[in-house]
Amino acid sequence: MSIQNYGVVQGRVIERVLATSKDEHYHILLNRGNDPHRVAINTQSATPPSQVLFYSNLDFQHPLTEVILQAALPLGYTPLDSKPGGISLDFIRMNLFDPAAMVPLPATAAGNNNDLNDQLDLTVQQAISDADALLFAFGQHWKDASGADKYFPEINPSTGIHDIHMNQGNPKGSFFGDNGVYQDGGLLFHFPSRNRWAAIFTAFQSQSFHTDDATGNPVTAPGPTGPQQPQENTPVRIAAALVNPKGGDPAKEYVLLLNTGADAVDLDGWAIADTHKRRDTLGKHTLQPGDTFRVNLSGKGAQLSNKGGIITLLNAQGLKVDGASYTQQQASKEGVLVDF
Helix, strand or coil: CCCCCCEEEEECCCEEEEECCCCCEEEEEEECCCCCEEEEEEEEEECCCCEEEEEECCCCCCCHHHHHHHHCCCCEEEEECCCCCCEECCCCCCCCCHHHHEEEEEEHHHHHHHHHHHHHHHHHHHHHCCCCCEEEEEEEEEECCCCCCCCCCCCCEEEECCCCCCCCCCCCCCCHCCCCCEEECCCEEHHHHHHHEEEEEEEEEECEEEECCCCCCCCCEEECCCCCCCHHHHEEEEEEECCCCCCCCCCEEEEEEEECCEEEEEECCCCCEECCCCEEECCCCCCCCCCCEEEEECCCCCCCCEEEEEEEEEECCCCCEEEEEEEECCCCCCCEEEEE
């Protein structure tokens, strides 16, 4: 199962309508007079807990941004295939951000910069005031033939995109059938005049951040801080990688792991995976507290592209413990480590 009509809407941000106690969505108008769309963003969960998990990065650096630019998308809606290798989003498999950095926020609250309205508005208002800025909104597209849009009547018939949130890891219940891989929602803002991207990602606290590679169904407890989440309970982190060794020999690439915890960690059966899910196993090794371990890549398994990519650390059960990404610019210097 999965959501229908997954894709991305590209456009110029024109105006917005804040979420209220009567309407749990924050609405954005894109492309006035030129294939206009409404972007509807959930600010409250229908499944307890109600507060939405929120992550933003005002200087988002990931190889995905280059792929988006190379795709030269038209204004309006572009359908996307839910599979790797393109621009379809997957929070877990693309290492877009650290789930532990997400924070639960209410839709509205007294004060400044403490609710989803405030946090969304911070970047949306920048995009409204910047004539060159573009928004890429990922989610489920709709076109309602029943009439004009209730928020932006100039959109007739009502057309837009919603499910701008994680679309996998839902527990059994009303939204279980929406699970799928490479179909997550999100907001990516491009500010060409500032040579900068910004990203906003949201999820529900009831969702799991470890899901089946085929179905997107949960395989561990919900939420980025759930009791069975390996990335929270296992202190081994990807500290750095040599992705562009001198001489260009793939067998010279390596990944440096760091044990940030107080106890030794058995790495037997663990693996390093690349963008295309090719793997190198770590072999038998116990990583002591505070120590590092250099994982030399064979050149026949995981390979680190100089054009940017992702690195994922998997435990013996095949579950993600940590992930990192790097851009083509970061990989441009021969023989220099990329730090994470």
